[in-house]
Amino acid sequence: MVGLHSQHQDLIRDGCDERWTWNKRDKSHEVKTSGDGLETAHFHPHWSNGTAGIRGNCVLNYGIHYWEIKVSQRIFGTSMMFGIGTKSARLHVDAFVNIIGEDRHSWGLSHKGLLWHNGNCRQYTKPFKENESTVVGMLFDGVAGTLTYFKDGVSLGIAFSGLEEVVDNIYPLASSTAAKTEMTLGVRRRGYQSLQDRCRVKILSSIHKQQEIDHLPLPSSIRSFIKDAACV
Structure with missing residues (x-):
């Protein structure tokens, strides 16, 4: 845990800013983007009939990246998720499901504290408090092949490993089943490659x-x- 925290702090201090955004074309029709940098994703602006996702436009493979998602106070419902996935990961389904991690193409954490990949889940952390805003951080190490989550600046430990073996491009993902929820990109940093x-x-x-x-x-x-x- 100490090593993870140190790596996180080194990246924040010695890395460089990234300007990637949510992809306004690579998303569910139930997600709207806003802001000059398309940094805010609005899920189900009117009502929800299923699960909506959105992809970031940053390829994560091989580098070391850290990013934060500021989640609005409306934390509730079947599943609000934060993770990574390839282009093959679905971004919409007319059902209330944990869409990130439903198959081998994505890896995700739900607001209920569960990690999902390949249709399987396991307990990772305590469920998020409903209707209380929070900041979810993610540290992707493409060299070590790991994904680590942070909650309000505190490391939750390595969630997934073996990611260096993924051949397809990997991107940031977020999804929600809950109506009128928002996720806004905050800090985005990466390590120097050379x-x-x-x-x-x-x-x-x-x-x-x-x-x-x-x-x-x-x-x-x-x-x-x-x-x-x-x-x-």
């Missing part, structure tokens, strides 16, 4: 417009590498 990556982030911190990259006195391959950065 010295070159660290230099890229330093360069980007001094650039205000992407067009400026084209005028840098650097080889075209390096300019392309800078443009590809998801971390600025």
Whole structure:
């Protein structure tokens, strides 16, 4: 637990910000996004007839990522979930189910404290208090192949392992069966992948417009590498 907390703090202190958002196209029709950065997902804005999910637009594989989801006070219902999954994970079903972790394509934690993967569940932590806002943090280590959850800044321990063996791209996921619930992205950080990556982030911190990259006195391959950065 101490090691996990240390890794989390190192990433917050020494990593770099990410600007990924909820994917406005890769979601259930029962999810609406809002905010300048599409950071808030509104589940079942009117009423709920099933389970709705949404995917983040950040590929997690191979890197170390930490992100937080601020959950509104409306915590209730059959299932509100936070996790990860591939493009094969379903994002909508006309039934009240634990959709993240229903099969081998996703891994999730429900607000009832249960971990789900491949249709199986196990107790992981205490159920969340209903109608009390909370912050759920997730630390994905693509090198070690682990996913760790945090609740209001406190590590709950490693939830899943073996994720380094997943070949398909893995993305952040969230879902809810409850009407008029909201989940808002908060802190998003990642670790540096190399010295070159660290230099890229330093360069980007001094650039205000992407067009400026084209005028840098650097080889075209390096300019392309800078443009590809998801971390600025």
